[in-house]
Amino acid sequence: MKLCVTPLTGSIGxxxxxIRLDEPIEDRDLDELRSAFLRYSTLVFRDxxxxxxxxxxxxxxxxxxxxxxxxxxxENHPEIVQLANxxxxxxxxxxxxxxxxxxxxxxxxxxxxxxTTPVGGDTMWSNQYLAYERLSPALRDVLDGLKVRFRxxxxxxxxxxAEEDTPTAVHPLVRTHPETGRKALFVGxxxxxxxxxxTQEESExxxxxxxxxxxxxxxxxxxxxxxxxxxxxxxxxxxxxxVHDYGDQKRVLNRITLRGEVPA
Ligand SMILES: O=C(O)CCC(=O)C(=O)O
Ligand SMILES: [Fe+2]
Numbered sequence: 001m002k003l004c005v006t007p008l009t010g011s012i013g014x015x016x017x018x019i020r021l022d023e024p025i026e027d028r029d030l031d032e033l034r035s036a037f038l039r040y041s042t043l044v045f046r047d048x049x050x051x052x053x054x055x056x057x058x059x060x061x062x063x064x065x066x067x068x069x070x071x072x073x074x075e076n077h078p079e080i081v082q083l084a085n086x087x088x089x090x091x092x093x094x095x096x097x098x099x100x101x102x103x104x105x106x107x108x109x110x111x112x113x114x115x116t117t118p119v120g121g122d123t124m125w126s127n128q129y130l131a132y133e134r135l136s137p138a139l140r141d142v143l144d145g146l147k148v149r150f151r152x153x154x155x156x157x158x159x160x161x162a163e164e165d166t167p168t169a170v171h172p173l174v175r176t177h178p179e180t181g182r183k184a185l186f187v188g189x190x191x192x193x194x195x196x197x198x199t200q201e202e203s204e205x206x207x208x209x210x211x212x213x214x215x216x217x218x219x220x221x222x223x224x225x226x227x228x229x230x231x232x233x234x235x236x237x238x239x240x241x242x243v244h245d246y247g248d249q250k251r252v253l254n255r256i257t258l259r260g261e262v263p264a
Contacts, residue, residue: 108260
């Protein structure tokens with residue numbers, strides 16, 4: 001089998017064919033996967049049907065799986081969280097977000113293996129390098145010096161954690177990717193984020209604009225899930241959004257995240 005990487009949009013995402021993720025991967029293919037991952041930020045593998053143990057083994061090729069606070073691990077696989085029975089009323093993921101933005105070191109990579117898929121239930125990713133690069137140089141200069149306080153309010157609500165007990169962290173609004181060296185906009189929704197040292201009103205005006213600018217259709221890949229799909233994304237330079245348009249239909253995805261660096 002020959003590894004084949006095909007871009008999915010002009011801005012973010014690539015499909016990878018010619019590889020089985022649950023079989024030993026040759027160094028040459030792994031190198032190619034790594035460079036495709038850094039280039040396209042989100043990789044889609046169809047028809048993989050990766051089982052939990054194989055997902056953990058594949059994840060270890062990329063880093064150290066983390067057990068996410070506030071989320072319930074899968075029995076026998078503490079590294080895996082099974083996303084299932086997510087209700088529209090309480091979901092924390094139907095909003096553009098970074099995983100773990102309210103923790104000191106958000107995960108660097110997240111990986112989903114689709115077990116059961118509904119009609120609908122797509123996931124979208126945005127390119128946060130471009131979200132930054134397409135701003136004017138003068139605004140970029142201002143943003144380079146700012147920090148944002150993130151609060152895990154939505155996730156806390158979903159997991160019934162009191163608002164005062166939800167984690168918070170302060171991160172640079174513009175972070176430099178430790179592997180590519182490119183700058184990416186690490187923005188948050190005004191509900192979960194506030195520019196450090198700014199008034200609420202000032203912060204909302206800026207964050208609203210940056211957030212909106214990040215996720216215009218020309219900067220987004222939207223994935224329609226099929227059972228067996230495996231998707232991995234770079235949480236240092238993308239945001240994502242889980243569309244909840246599937247009512248009570250069953251939707252099950254197995255999720256692993258990898259330990260990340262402190263954003264700088
Ligand atoms: O359910 C999804 O499609 C993605 C959920 C999500 O935000 C995540 O796994 O981090
Ligand atoms: Fe997420």
